Amino acid sequence: TGPGPLAGMQPAARPMPMERACPFSAPEEFRTLREEEPVTPVTFPDGAKGWLVSRYADVRAVLTDPRFGANRRLLRAGDPAQDGAPLPPPPPGMFIMMDPPEHTRFRRLLTGQFTVRRMQKLAPAIERIVAEHLDAMAAAEGPVDLLRVFALPIPSLVICELLGVPYADREQFQQNAGRLLRIDASQEEALQAHTAMNQHIHQLAVAKRAHPTDDILSGLVQSEQLTDEEVAGVGALLLLAGHETTANMIALGTMCLLRNPGQLAALRADPALMDGAIEELLRYLTIVQYGLRRVALEDVELGGQLIEAGATVVASLTSGNRDATHFSGDPDALDVSRPYSPHLAFGHGVHQCIGQQLARVEMKAALSALIERFPTLRLAVPADQVPMRDDMLIYGVHKLPVTW
Numbered sequence: 001t002g003p004g005p006l007a008g009m010q011p012a013a014r015p016m017p018m019e020r021a022c023p024f025s026a027p028e029e030f031r032t033l034r035e036e037e038p039v040t041p042v043t044f045p046d047g048a049k050g051w052l053v054s055r056y057a058d059v060r061a062v063l064t065d066p067r068f069g070a071n072r073r074l075l076r077a078g079d080p081a082q083d084g085a086p087l088p089p090p091p092p093g094m095f096i097m098m099d100p101p102e103h104t105r106f107r108r109l110l111t112g113q114f115t116v117r118r119m120q121k122l123a124p125a126i127e128r129i130v131a132e133h134l135d136a137m138a139a140a141e142g143p144v145d146l147l148r149v150f151a152l153p154i155p156s157l158v159i160c161e162l163l164g165v166p167y168a169d170r171e172q173f174q175q176n177a178g179r180l181l182r183i184d185a186s187q188e189e190a191l192q193a194h195t196a197m198n199q200h201i202h203q204l205a206v207a208k209r210a211h212p213t214d215d216i217l218s219g220l221v222q223s224e225q226l227t228d229e230e231v232a233g234v235g236a237l238l239l240l241a242g243h244e245t246t247a248n249m250i251a252l253g254t255m256c257l258l259r260n261p262g263q264l265a266a267l268r269a270d271p272a273l274m275d276g277a278i279e280e281l282l283r284y285l286t287i288v289q290y291g292l293r294r295v296a297l298e299d300v301e302l303g304g305q306l307i308e309a310g311a312t313v314v315a316s317l318t319s320g321n322r323d324a325t326h327f328s329g330d331p332d333a334l335d336v337s338r339p340y341s342p343h344l345a346f347g348h349g350v351h352q353c354i355g356q357q358l359a360r361v362e363m364k365a366a367l368s369a370l371i372e373r374f375p376t377l378r379l380a381v382p383a384d385q386v387p388m389r390d391d392m393l394i395y396g397v398h399k400l401p402v403t404w
């Protein structure tokens with residue numbers, strides 16, 4: 001729809017990333033883009049050019065279309081069409097950057113490990129970890145940094161337990177995750193952090209081959225279908241994806257509820273709203289804030305534009321999740337009673353988040369217990385002094401000072 005280069009018109013490229021007016025608003029430009037230029041040319045911070053896709057339906061179309069591949073350079077993709085350099089192959093086991101059928105080999109091995117049943121069976125253990133951390137918090141005097149004492153330890157402990165990574169190693173992997181996810185990290189820094197995470201898991205995988213335990217790393221080693229390098233890559237990906245995302249959802253979700261006291265009161269009055277509230281927070285906050293990158297494997301026409309083979313396309317989950325043609329009512333408002341409609345926070349298509357059930361179980365356990373246990377919970381600093389993660393690929397807070 002609308003004129004594009006196919007009709008001889010090329011709109012000017014917009015710089016990425018686009019800025020938010022306030023911590024919980026999506027960049028204002030997305031609304032206009034959805035209405036007027038749903039597939040628009042953009043320039044990335046490294047100068048590379050690409051396309052931004054902003055409508056809900058188009059985001060889903062890109063993420064299910066095999067003509068768009070998931071391989072891109074480690075995190076900060078350059079556009080191969082710009083410098084002529086071919087994309088290097090994804091690192092071993094990094095299946096988030098692979099396409100079928102290579103991707104399918106890994107995905108099959110892992111879906112068996114992440115069933116809804118297994119995640120639900122984990123719920124009591126997760127609730128216990130949550131309760132212990134809230135006990136410790138209650139025993140301390142406020143204010144505390146909720147990210148450090150609560151939101152980060154819960155998913156870190158759980159993913160360490162699931163994978164079979166010693167929790168004592170957390171400082172190292174949390175630091176590397178922080179280096180990997182900075183939007184201004186150089187290619188070299190990202191690669192270094194990635195290599196360090198891989199080496200760490202590789203050592204564990206080798207040890208588990210000799211002495212298997214009851215965890216996912218041991219399961220992968222014992223499956224005899226992956227090399228130790230591949231197990232290390234898969235493990236590093238799970239470790240990274242498994243704690244950074246959920247931790248930020250718990251902390252940012254808490255801040256968001258505190259900033260929407262009417263919604264928080266409704267949730268406290270009727271805990272049955274919690275499942276819907278989790279989906280709404282996922283939609284409204286969409287922490288994978290700069291969207292999902294894909295590369296056109298052949299020329300594709302989308303939204304009236306010709307996307308040439310080799311071009312980078314960003315499917316904006318944030319924009320798609322605010323699309324009023326898909327979400328009823330006001331998509332720019334947080335509404336914990338909103339009727340469910342599938343959102344894009346976990347992506348879509350073959351790469352849709354493998355840990356989503358686990359993330360839901362963790363978020364529900366953490367947020368339910370937190371708001372019940374601390375009825376007077378509040379920010380300990382003015383909201384505009386909470387440091388937001390605009391500088392990271394995963395949105396959230398760098399710190400959340402709270403008291404009660």
Ligand code: HEM
Pocket residue numbers: 070095096097107159237238241242243245246249287288292293344345346347348350351352353354355356358359
């Ligand atoms: C994939 C979001 C929690 C593991 C994804 C994708 C998104 C996402 C948007 C799609 C990436 C793409 O298509 O390129 C989230 C959010 C989370 C969360 C918002 C928390 C609220 C988790 C957890 C784990 C996990 C807890 C692991 C235990 C993965 C993996 C993939 C993935 C391995 C790659 C799947 C594939 O390529 O087939 N996630 N995630 N995520 N996520 Fe999550």
